[in-house]
Amino acid sequence: xIPRHFVIAMAVLLVAVLGLSVYAWHMRSTxxxxxxxxxxxxxxxxxxxxxxxxxxxxxxxxxxxxxRAESAQIPLPSxxxxxxxxLLRTLLSLYLDxxxxxxxxxxxxxxxVFLVDPGVAVIDLNSAFADxxxxxxxxxxxxxxxxxRTISANTPGILRVKILVDGKERDTLAGxxxxxxxxDVTAVNQLATQLQPAP
Amino acid sequence: MRWTKSKRRGDFRSAGxxxxxxxxxxxxxxxxxxxxxxxxxxxxxxGAAPDKYLAVYSVAANYSLPLVQREGRAYVGLLEVxxxxxxxxxxxxxxxxxxxxxxxxxxxxxxxxxHARVQGRDADLAGKFLVENNRGxxxxxxxxxLLPRILGGPVTLHEESARLFIGSVATHFTASLSADNPPRxxxxxxxxxxxxxxxxxxxxxxxxxxxxLVAPASPTLTFGxxxxxxxxxxxxxxxxxxxxxxxxxxMASFSSDGRTVTISPTSASAATAxxxxxxxxxxxxxxxxxxxxxxxxxPAAPPAARRYFAVVDASHGGDDHGETLSNTLLxxxxxxxxxxxxxxxxxxxxxxxxxxxxxxANLSVDQRAIFANADHAAIYIAVHAASNGHGVRVYxxxxxxxxxxxxxxxxxxxxxxxxxxxxxxxxxxxxxxLQRRQIPVRTLTAPLRPLNNVTGPAIAVEVAxxxxxxxxxxxxxxxxxxxxxVATAIAATRDQLGGAP
Numbered sequence: 084x085i086p087r088h089f090v091i092a093m094a095v096l097l098v099a100v101l102g103l104s105v106y107a108w109h110m111r112s113t114x115x116x117x118x119x120x121x122x123x124x125x126x127x128x129x130x131x132x133x134x135x136x137x138x139x140x141x142x143x144x145x146x147x148x149x150x151r152a153e154s155a156q157i158p159l160p161s162x163x164x165x166x167x168x169x170l171l172r173t174l175l176s177l178y179l180d181x182x183x184x185x186x187x188x189x190x191x192x193x194x195x196v197f198l199v200d201p202g203v204a205v206i207d208l209n210s211a212f213a214d215x216x217x218x219x220x221x222x223x224x225x226x227x228x229x230x231x232r233t234i235s236a237n238t239p240g241i242l243r244v245k246i247l248v249d250g251k252e253r254d255t256l257a258g259x260x261x262x263x264x265x266x267d268v269t270a271v272n273q274l275a276t277q278l279q280p281a282p
Numbered sequence: 283m284r285w286t287k288s289k290r291r292g293d294f295r296s297a298g299x300x301x302x303x304x305x306x307x308x309x310x311x312x313x314x315x316x317x318x319x320x321x322x323x324x325x326x327x328x329g330a331a332p333d334k335y336l337a338v339y340s341v342a343a344n345y346s347l348p349l350v351q352r353e354g355r356a357y358v359g360l361l362e363v364x365x366x367x368x369x370x371x372x373x374x375x376x377x378x379x380x381x382x383x384x385x386x387x388x389x390x391x392x393x394x395x396x397h398a399r400v401q402g403r404d405a406d407l408a409g410k411f412l413v414e415n416n417r418g419x420x421x422x423x424x425x426x427x428l429l430p431r432i433l434g435g436p437v438t439l440h441e442e443s444a445r446l447f448i449g450s451v452a453t454h455f456t457a458s459l460s461a462d463n464p465p466r467x468x469x470x471x472x473x474x475x476x477x478x479x480x481x482x483x484x485x486x487x488x489x490x491x492x493x494x495l496v497a498p499a500s501p502t503l504t505f506g507x508x509x510x511x512x513x514x515x516x517x518x519x520x521x522x523x524x525x526x527x528x529x530x531x532x533m534a535s536f537s538s539d540g541r542t543v544t545i546s547p548t549s550a551s552a553a554t555a556x557x558x559x560x561x562x563x564x565x566x567x568x569x570x571x572x573x574x575x576x577x578x579x580x581p582a583a584p585p586a587a588r589r590y591f592a593v594v595d596a597s598h599g600g601d602d603h604g605e606t607l608s609n610t611l612l613x614x615x616x617x618x619x620x621x622x623x624x625x626x627x628x629x630x631x632x633x634x635x636x637x638x639x640x641x642x643a644n645l646s647v648d649q650r651a652i653f654a655n656a657d658h659a660a661i662y663i664a665v666h667a668a669s670n671g672h673g674v675r676v677y678x679x680x681x682x683x684x685x686x687x688x689x690x691x692x693x694x695x696x697x698x699x700x701x702x703x704x705x706x707x708x709x710x711x712x713x714x715x716l717q718r719r720q721i722p723v724r725t726l727t728a729p730l731r732p733l734n735n736v737t738g739p740a741i742a743v744e745v746a747x748x749x750x751x752x753x754x755x756x757x758x759x760x761x762x763x764x765x766x767x768v769a770t771a772i773a774a775t776r777d778q779l780g781g782a783p
Contacts, residue, residue, distance in 0.1 A: 148675075217670075219744075220675065222668075224726075258605070259728075260729050267683035270681060
């Protein structure tokens with residue numbers, strides 16, 4: 084004959100198993116309904132605290148393939164490197180908006196910006212930035228020119244820029260724009276001039 | 283790479299020689315003078331079996347390799363075929379034989395098997411794979427399908443004549459008979475040639491052993507003239523031969539840096555003068571025959587490297603799809619079609635053109651630049667396609683920072699620097715012609731490889747539909763509209779580009 088305490092223990096365990104199963108099923112359903120973008124924990128807006136400054140963003144427009152200078156009043160931290168990061172994140176927040184003139188993929192982010200003297204800036208993008216970027220010579224160079232022109236226009240002294248993806252060197256952004264070498268800021272400024280909208 | 287009829291490798295000592303003869307010929311240590319006598323007798327009675335060679339033509343090098351007969355087929359060493367084309371190594375591991383090419387392509391072969399694996403994909407061989415002295419031998423008939431997978435580019439094999447063309451390297455020719463009296467037969471070649479010329483009664487024979495000459499539309503050309511009635515093209519044993527039938531003594535003269543050969547009747551005085559010259563190397567003379575007709579020997583200098591005026595690069599390919607233009611349309615497929623169309627348009631304007639990627643093959647940007655630089659093309663044109671925007675965008679290189687040249691050596695990342703003004707000039711000409719044809723066009727610089735690695739003038743052309751429908755990119759009419767404009771502009775700036783380094 085089976086001891087009574089053993090039957091009770093088995094019944095409790097059975098109830099626990101059933102309860103955990105229902106809980107797991109519930110958690111799974113909840114996870115499935117959560118948008119993928121929830122993995123993007125980056126703050127899209129710059130910190131609201133502190134004094135604001137007027138900066139010039141060079142915004143890409145796909146409709147006419149142009150790069151347009153647009154003024155913005157944003158709060159910026161005091162550190163030079165942190166300022167550069169927030170500047171590019173402000174630019175990125177424009178591109179992540181659904182109504183953006185130059186949409187970037189969900190989850191695209193600037194991991195960090197390093198300013199190395201003399202005159203070198205290293206922009207480290209996350210892998211989603213490059214992996215979800217649309218392919219094409221013009222569309223890729225608009226992104227590159229936008230990033231470099233914006234950071235160089237608002238951060239004096241930058242002569243060359245290197246773009247990394249996830250901290251590593253990558254051949255191209257999305258099959259076309261070369262990321263293997265250092266960009267010459269002077270040459271990119273000339274490109275930005277070429278990319279100005281027709282009068 | 284030097285052309286030579288001697289074997290490139292000692293491992294091919296057995297080429298064309300029966301095994302019994304080979305064992306006897308390995309040295310006198312056998313000490314069997316009887317075998318030696320038998321050998322000498324056999325050679326005297328039957329003559330040595332003629333060596334057979336595979337001629338390989340490529341942008342990087344032209345060379346010949348000895349063939350060996352195994353299993354009733356002609357075999358060639360795969361390593362020897364690839365050695366002049368890139369960095370290649372092989373490792374024998376029991377019955378397996380592994381090949382590595384340019385540190386990126388791997389092949390796995392098994393002795394006695396008729397299939398292999400290259401880059402993880404099956405490849406059928408025309409016969410069993412063999413290994414002799416650690417060297418992998420493949421049937422010559424397999425090269426046409428095997429090499430494109432290894433080299434990542436188009437390969438054309440003329441199996442019967444053992445001639446292998448890697449890439450679009452072929453030299454074409456036309457022949458026309460002038461209405462002069464006496465008549466002159468003029469051959470125009472798309473590249474410099476330096477054939478061995480020989481005469482015999484009723485014919486003049488030009489043998490092209492180094493040039494990638496290919497047949498005209500018809501191998502027999504008839505001219506309807508009594509003095510020079512016809513010419514016949516043929517190929518065998520790695521060589522191409524053009525035989526001009528003539529009822530009068532004729533001579534060959536070369537002009538246009540070896541691109542033109544004129545066959546004309548000789549005068550008695552010319553004949554006398556020519557007969558005082560030593561016979562040209564390889565000239566056919568045999569006892570009992572009448573004296574050979576006078577020849578004008580070709581230039582003594584070695585033949586110039588094959589040079590294309592334009593190199594058209596169909597961007598992307600293989601695993602690199604480029605932009606996905608629509609659910610069914612990839613950029614890599616459109617660029618090949620555009621590149622072929624552009625080649626046709628350029629060649630119809632008399633501009634020799636090489637298409638770098640003429641199939642769905644992987645080709646790195648470094649390889650593309652190396653091919654373009656090795657060919658010293660007057661213009662490099664990369665072709666891209668895009669779904670965004672309208673019309674055509676013409677790019678020149680946005681040079682990266684730095685890249686200091688060292689003496690005569692140019693920095694790889696800024697190799698384009700010296701040619702940038704010419705590139706910009708060509709881009710402006712192309713844009714102007716497109717504009718003239720009512721096609722929306724922009725000229726821009728772009729950080730687009732390999733433009734910055736090309737030493738000569740280099741542009742990229744990105745073709746987008748005129749409207750929003752990407753399927754227009756596959757429309758032959760639209761493709762021809764664009765490529766025709768580009769070709770016209772290149773032809774118009776030919777003189778300017780021709781002076782490029």
